[in-house]
Amino acid sequence: MTKVLRRRATKMSQNSNHDSRREASAASDHDIQAVHGQMLSNQAEPKQGYSMMPLFMLGFVSTMIFLVAIYFIHNRAGLDEGLSLATQIQDKRFNPEKHMPDETVVEIDPIAMGQRLYTQVCVACHQVNGMGLPGAFPPLAGVDYVTGDEERLVNILIHGLQGPLEVNGSQYNGIMPAFGPSGTYNWNDEQISYVLTYIRQEWGNTAGEVTVEKVAEVRAATADRTSMLTAADL
Ligand code: HEC
Known part of the structure; x- marks a missing residue:
């Protein structure tokens, strides 16, 4: 009788298509306890203090979040469409050519520049x-030196003027500094053109513009002058 049972059990365990439920029921309570006991005794005993592993993970994750934040701060150029152009220009990676119209026309107001x-x-x-x-200083409002011949006016600015001078019936004898290369200011043609255009149209003066070309022309024509002008040169 026992022989038959054992053979049947062997046959069951050999069955590759075995049923786990039947196998479980085949194990006695004692067997289960023994196996579990063994598993438990294999587990590491809980230690005192704390392990380094969670601390390391915390540090690692914090570092990653920090680096990702830095990355986004530095690479937000593409996300900036909503920001003002001025803010974007401050960005080092801002490429103006991407944002400018093909032809940028910069309008310069000679009067405003001259006034400045x-x-x-x-x-x-x-x-x-x-x-x-x-x-001490002669007027520029309502004076022929200002509103008259523009070549004479450019000449005064580039080379300066000194000595006795009569302006609108009053006598002066001072020094008007040179704004050409011989003076300390050394203004370019644009600067001289702007300031002269301004004084010719301010304080009720209504003379025409002094062009940059005109300043360049007078500068070239009088290039060999080394001294300041006097009233006799005007
Ligand atoms: C340091 C004082 C000083 C400065 C700065 C100065 N000027 Fe004069 N300017 C004079 C004096 C002084 C005279 C008269 C010179 C003389 O007595 O021979 C004069 C004469 C002139 C004259 C011819 C006389 C007249 O009344 O029209 C013009 C034009 C003129 N200045 C324009 C200018 C302009 C434009 C600037 C600035 C870009 C300028 N000056 C800056 C002192 C100055």
């Missing part, structure tokens, strides 16, 4: 109202 130059330099002597200071 006048306010920076000439105003100290000729004053805001262009009236100068009696006895």
